[in-house]
Amino acid sequence: MEKYEELLLALRKVIRATDLYSKKLNKVTGLTAPQLLILREVAAAPSGITASKVAQNITLSPATVSNVLDRLEHRGLLHRERSTEDRRRVVLSLTALGSEQLQAAPQPLQESFILKFQSLADWEQSQLLSSMQRIAAMMDAEQLDAAEVLEVGIYAQQQLKQDH
Template sequence: MDRTDDSLIALRRILRATELFGKELAHAAGLSPVQFRVLQLVAEQGMSTPKAISVQMGVTQATITALLDRLEKQGMITRARSQVDRRQMNIAVTEKGRATVAEAPDPLQQRYVRQFESLKDWEQAQIIAALERVASMLDAEDMDASPVLHSGEIKPS
């Protein structure tokens, strides 16, 4: 086997791991990994706004709005106009949403984050450089993407 095959096998393993996690999460929590990450962010902050979530995840507000619509329909979040600024919408997690976050399987990205953060700075920089290069090779450097390990597109379900 040559290095090209080795690199393609490594990419396939990464994609397969994210695909399997997505299925496990969908089965356990009834959410996509991206929906779960939005729910997690709001739960961590207590309350948030669509703009704050979109900035934190690195996706458009339209993408977040679609994700919030789905989460609200499932009873995971509530939306309310801000009393301070009526133009602003505040997002809060419901009891059902909190329970979903608490009971969901350990997110694949959390495992990755723990292990990545334990690496030395030079190792982190090397991994980032390699991954950015791979994204560039796939013409994916300008794609709308959040820091969520998921093999599918980030779009409303």
């Protein structure tokens, strides 16, 4: 097998694993990864947060965040309210149902990844980062909208193993 074939195979495995975790998250919680990310961001700001700040924090486009917010609001998981201090500003907050959903959701997959990544030597972390950035550039994917999260967490990983 050529080296480029091995690399593409490894990339497909990462994509497949992420997809499986995403499907499991949706099955377990009824939430998508971006929905979970947004709920976490809103919960982390008890005095409220704007949609633009959420988009900035999780590195998704404002349009993407707005669409996800519409779905979350429609499901009764969060609500939008005009700021009393600045009427142009709309503040997001979780509903009781949104808080319950967030409490029941598994930890994101990246938490396990982060622990493993941080246990690597600094030079190896830099090498992996540089390699992935180069791959993204080679795939013309540098400007794509992507959150800083892989998908779901340990619970879903355990469930996946049990299902297979």
